[in-house]
Amino acid sequence: MSLLGEIERNAPAVGDLGVLRFITAGSVDDGKSTLIGRLLHDTRAILQDQLAAVARASSKRGQEDIDLSLLTDGLEAEREQGITIDVAYRYFATPRRKFIIADTPGHEQYTRNMVTGASIADAAVILIDARKGVLTQTRRHAAIAHLLGVRHVIVAVNKMDLVNHDEAVFERIRKEFLAFASALGIADLCFIPISALRGDLVVERGEAMAWYRGPALLAALEQIEVADEAGMLPLRFPVQLVVRPGTGTDFRGYAGRIESGTLLPGTELVALPSGQRTVVRDIVSLGKSLPLAVAGDSVTVVLADEIDVSRGDMLADPKRPARTTKAIEARICWLSTQLLAAGALPAARFVLKHTTRSVKARLVSLNSRIDVNTLEQQAAPAGLAMNDIAHVTLALAQPLFVDSYELNRATGCFILIDEVSNQTVAAGMIDG
Amino acid sequence: MSAVLEKPRPEHGTLPSRSHLDWLESEAIFILREVAGECANPVLFFSGGKDSIVLLRLAEKAFRPAKFPFPLMHVDTGHNFPEVIAFRDARAAELGERLIVRSVEDSIRRGTVKLRRFDESRNAAQSVTLLEAIAEFGFDAAIGGARRDEEKARAKERVFSFRDEFGQWDPKNQRPELWSLYNTRVAKGEHMRVFPISNWTELDVWQYLSRERLEVPSIYYAHRRPVVRRNGLLVPVTEITPPRAGETVEELSVRFRTVGDISCTCPVESVAATAAEVIAETVLTTVTERGATRMDDQTSEASMERRKKEGYF
Numbered sequence: 001m002s003l004l005g006e007i008e009r010n011a012p013a014v015g016d017l018g019v020l021r022f023i024t025a026g027s028v029d030d031g032k033s034t035l036i037g038r039l040l041h042d043t044r045a046i047l048q049d050q051l052a053a054v055a056r057a058s059s060k061r062g063q064e065d066i067d068l069s070l071l072t073d074g075l076e077a078e079r080e081q082g083i084t085i086d087v088a089y090r091y092f093a094t095p096r097r098k099f100i101i102a103d104t105p106g107h108e109q110y111t112r113n114m115v116t117g118a119s120i121a122d123a124a125v126i127l128i129d130a131r132k133g134v135l136t137q138t139r140r141h142a143a144i145a146h147l148l149g150v151r152h153v154i155v156a157v158n159k160m161d162l163v164n165h166d167e168a169v170f171e172r173i174r175k176e177f178l179a180f181a182s183a184l185g186i187a188d189l190c191f192i193p194i195s196a197l198r199g200d201l202v203v204e205r206g207e208a209m210a211w212y213r214g215p216a217l218l219a220a221l222e223q224i225e226v227a228d229e230a231g232m233l234p235l236r237f238p239v240q241l242v243v244r245p246g247t248g249t250d251f252r253g254y255a256g257r258i259e260s261g262t263l264l265p266g267t268e269l270v271a272l273p274s275g276q277r278t279v280v281r282d283i284v285s286l287g288k289s290l291p292l293a294v295a296g297d298s299v300t301v302v303l304a305d306e307i308d309v310s311r312g313d314m315l316a317d318p319k320r321p322a323r324t325t326k327a328i329e330a331r332i333c334w335l336s337t338q339l340l341a342a343g344a345l346p347a348a349r350f351v352l353k354h355t356t357r358s359v360k361a362r363l364v365s366l367n368s369r370i371d372v373n374t375l376e377q378q379a380a381p382a383g384l385a386m387n388d389i390a391h392v393t394l395a396l397a398q399p400l401f402v403d404s405y406e407l408n409r410a411t412g413c414f415i416l417i418d419e420v421s422n423q424t425v426a427a428g429m430i431d432g
Numbered sequence: 433m434s435a436v437l438e439k440p441r442p443e444h445g446t447l448p449s450r451s452h453l454d455w456l457e458s459e460a461i462f463i464l465r466e467v468a469g470e471c472a473n474p475v476l477f478f479s480g481g482k483d484s485i486v487l488l489r490l491a492e493k494a495f496r497p498a499k500f501p502f503p504l505m506h507v508d509t510g511h512n513f514p515e516v517i518a519f520r521d522a523r524a525a526e527l528g529e530r531l532i533v534r535s536v537e538d539s540i541r542r543g544t545v546k547l548r549r550f551d552e553s554r555n556a557a558q559s560v561t562l563l564e565a566i567a568e569f570g571f572d573a574a575i576g577g578a579r580r581d582e583e584k585a586r587a588k589e590r591v592f593s594f595r596d597e598f599g600q601w602d603p604k605n606q607r608p609e610l611w612s613l614y615n616t617r618v619a620k621g622e623h624m625r626v627f628p629i630s631n632w633t634e635l636d637v638w639q640y641l642s643r644e645r646l647e648v649p650s651i652y653y654a655h656r657r658p659v660v661r662r663n664g665l666l667v668p669v670t671e672i673t674p675p676r677a678g679e680t681v682e683e684l685s686v687r688f689r690t691v692g693d694i695s696c697t698c699p700v701e702s703v704a705a706t707a708a709e710v711i712a713e714t715v716l717t718t719v720t721e722r723g724a725t726r727m728d729d730q731t732s733e734a735s736m737e738r739r740k741k742e743g744y745f
Contacts, residue, residue, distance in 0.1 A: 016451040016452055018450045018452050018454070018455045019452050019453055019455040019456070049719045049720055050720055086603070086604075086606065087588070088586050088587045089580050089588075089590050089630070089631070090587070091581050091631070091633050093452070093578070093633075093635070097452070097454075098452040098455075100631055106472075112608065115610070116608050118605070118609050119610040119611045120610075120611060120612075128608070154620050196467065198665060239467075240462070240465040241465050241468055241469050241495075243495065243497070243498050244498060245497045245498040245499070245688065246498070249497065250738075251497055255465055255494065255495075257458060257461075257462045285493055286492055286496055287496065287497070288495050294450070296450055296454075296455065296458055297450070297454070297458055298458040298459075298461035298462050298465070300495075300622070306612055311469050318525070335608045351617070353613050354613075356466075358470065405492065410611070410612075413610070413611045413613065414613065415610060415611075415613045415615065417615050422599045422615070422617040422618065422619065423607060424608050424609075424610075424615045427608070427610045
């Protein structure tokens with residue numbers, strides 16, 4: 001094909017939809033690595049030398065076929081042991097969109113890794129082996145995705161080639177998953193029968209499953225709309241820095257990222273915690289004024305009045321401001337390998353980081369532990385081990401400006417850092 | 433490699449759509465500002481290479497009209513392309529920012545770097561000089577232009593990547609990184625490496641250079657250069673990398689996809705004279721950036737990982 005032809009083929013027909021981040025969830029045998037390999041390969045994100053390296057590594061292990069899972073196993077120990085240790089990030093793009101895959105492996109650290117991947121994901125692809133149907137693990141994957149606020153879930157029923165591409169098998173799995181998922185309340189759910197190995201309904205449609213009328217997996221990922229969700233919420237602008245060039249100018253700007261809502265000159269604001277009101281005079285970026293900035297934009301805001309604002313403060317919608325509080329109820333996922341016994345709570349010292357604000361925090365109580373397989377709650381647990389998810393009450397040394405995680409991810413999430421070891425020990429989601 | 437080609441943002445409308453470059457830019461600016469807000473004494477690695485040129489533009493967008501809240505630093509192996517060094521100095525001067533240069537040559541004189549042969553690649557030796565410089569200035573955060581798509585070990589690295597008091601990376605014991613809540617805390621003597629363009633690909637970088645109309649050193653574009661063919665690579669003929677016996681020197685039209693140490697960086701055949709033409713070639717390429725150009729990464733499946741564990745950038 002000519003160069004020009006290739007460029008035209010890659011040119012956007014419908015515009016650049018930005019970035020979609022998604023996670024893939026599935027157990028080792030569900031074909032997750034094969035699916036990722038297929039997506040990367042069929043969108044031309046794997047190049048010849050990478051394929052050659054994988055082929056060399058496969059044959060070194062005595063494998064005849066190219067093992068696409070080796071593409072995602074990045075570390076020496078992983079290749080030696082044939083396991084995946086940690087979250088890995090993969091990239092591919094189509095004419096419509098750039099995609100970031102957070103590839104989260106199975107085994108004992110699974111919950112912790114999937115929570116990490118899901119925290120940034122707009123969508124989750126949950127893989128089910130058509131021969132096995134909905135397993136305990138499938139329920140866990142759906143529950144974690146939902147807990148972490150992943151709005152769009154695609155259930156990919158894989159290995160359809162091993163069940164004769166039978167529509168009845170697909171329908172049975174779909175109904176079984178729906179029965180479970182309707183209890184969770186996932187906003188956007190769709191089901192796609194695929195064969196990752198043969199490539200059917202992944203990037204190309206293939207011909208084996210003409211009975212299926214919906215989009216192939218990649219087309220479904222391309223069509224997910226994420227842009228407007230945060231833009232429609234009330235303004236939240238956590239201040240990262242005060243920009244003051246100093247000598248010879250009285251410029252004073254507030255640098256940060258709009259986490260939700262929109263900003264334009266004239267927008268009325270309240271500064272938290274001071275409660276002072278003002279309006280936006282200008283939004284600047286490298287010497288230019290912007291007419292409008294939306295959720296996701298990193299900007300510098302100039303205000304009409306001189307008010308007291310510094311890093312960790314928040315500019316918010318004065319009609320619907322964030323809740324100012326020194327006590328929060330939240331669900332946390334314990335990430336540390338160190339056990340936290342309920343009896344050790346009074347002595348444990350944490351730094352809680354929320355938006356751009358870090359405050360000292362104490363865990364007042366472990367209210368209940370959530371079993372991610374059954375969603376059942378166990379009252380007053382004796383402690384927290386890695387991968388545990390629990391309802392807790394926290395007391396803070398200074399106020400935070402929060403929303404419920406369900407309503408606003410960016411202002412509803414936090415991490416707990418152990419003040420002594422500096423380790424990140426928990427991920428938290430604030431209740432409504 | 434497939435591509436999202438850039439479309440200009442609409443001037444009017446209710447909620448303008450954000451292109452993938454807008455998204456990547458905004459994320460990187462956010463990260464740079466978190467460094468400035470939370471780290472006491474950061475530094476930004478600026479080599480004059482394309483990824484660090486992108487970092488400087490992002491820093492301008494993050495901090496102007498104020499000065500950068502950190503100096504720039506380059507570890508010079510002594511085997512860098514003169515065009516790149518000249519560009520490095522000119523760009524730092526143009527921006528009016530302070531540039532610190534530390535050289536592997538000084539570490540050799542101090543005896544902390546010992547080379548087996550005079551022409552041995554100095555790429556790995558950079559780690560020693562780098563850690564010496566971090567200790568000399570007491571930096572607690574070092575911002576770099578590494579990308580996760582470059583290499584398998586990098587794909588698993590955090591945006592804020594912890595280094596212990598020996599400057600080592602422990603890939604099996606990394607801090608979990610959730611949402612964009614970065615844990616920047618370090619004890620004295622430890623530091624963070626911070627990678628604001630972790631999520632960018634080679635194509636994203638070129639699309640951004642093109643959109644922002646950023647200049648790059650001339651050797652990133654097609655030029656004629658004497659080379660020899662060795663192990664499937666085009667090795668540039670220089671004083672440091674002379675032709676071996678039996679090799680034929682050819683003069684080809686080439687460009688560099690990365691500009692590291694001369695002793696381990698190879699160009700690719702190219703006629704691309706502009707950023708747009710480089711983007712067109714990148715869309716069509718069949719070999720990765722490091723696969724086409726780096727002799728040092730081909731030594732073993734895990735060579736990057738090993739260097740990184742020892743403090744490499």
